Amino acid sequence: MTLANVISDLAPTGKIRAAINFGNPVLALKDSVTEQPRGVSVDLSRELSARLGVPVEFVTYSAAGKVVDAVTANEWDVAYVAIDPIRGAGIFQTPPYVVIEGAYLVANSSPICTNDEVDHEGIRVAVGKGSAYDLFLTRELKRASIVRAPSSPATVEMMVQQKLEVAAGVRQQLESDARRLSGLRVLDGRFMVINQAMATPKGRNAGGEYLHDFVQEMKASGFVAEALRRNGIEGAAVAPMKGW
Structure with a gap:
């Protein structure tokens, strides 16, 4: 070389x-x-x-x-x-x-309290199209369905607008969105390490x-x-x- x-x-x-x-x-x-x-x-x-x-x-x-x-x-x-x-x-x-950590965000009123509770029938998870979370969750989620946003920064907005159950992404971005938008919380722990x-x-x-x-x-x-x-x-x- x-x-x-x-x-x-x-x-x-x-x-x-x-x-x-x-x-x-x-x-x-x-x-x-x-x-x-x-x-x-x-x-x-x-x-x-x-x-x-x-x-x-x-x-x-x-x-x-x-x-x-x-x-x-x-x-x-x-x-x-x-x-x-x-x-x-x-x-x-x-x-x-x-x-960095991949985390989940839900509404304050959601019954979901842990990462393990996300992969269930009827749960729709918003992710940025083509992101690391999209690729990982496409392989890992067996019962929940994935809804893809145009980009990772648009994920939470889409979740709120379409009344989806969960958003997945970079913990720091989700925490920022939770502070900016009312009625949201980030679950403890992580579902993946990026x-x-x-x-x-x-x-x-x-x-x-x-x-x-x-x-x-x-x-x-x-x-x-x-x-x-x-x-x-x-x-x-x-x-x-x-x-x-």
């Missing part, structure tokens, strides 16, 4: 096109003042750009599913997505850099190998932890080094 090969893989157009997903507030947000993207995925993209000595261009998306779909259109070189076997079919994924990784299209072997080592170094050095702190992200944890 040479630096030239890495740059050819990760910046084939002369710049790193980094896919930034605004659908997950743990990873990226639009700054309220500058309207520019900020967050841990943005910070990692800028650090990668500095190390390779090439500029970075942010390609923004409203949902993780749209990021994954865009790989076939060659719209990005580096992305930030949850590790999932279906997504892994078309993209190389690094070890995780951040671990391992967020960097990604590049399959076939870019030198780039994939470089990203693997890059992510591990960013965790070990404290860069990821500092990026989470700087961007005010609570509830997410730096992924462990071992096991990957």
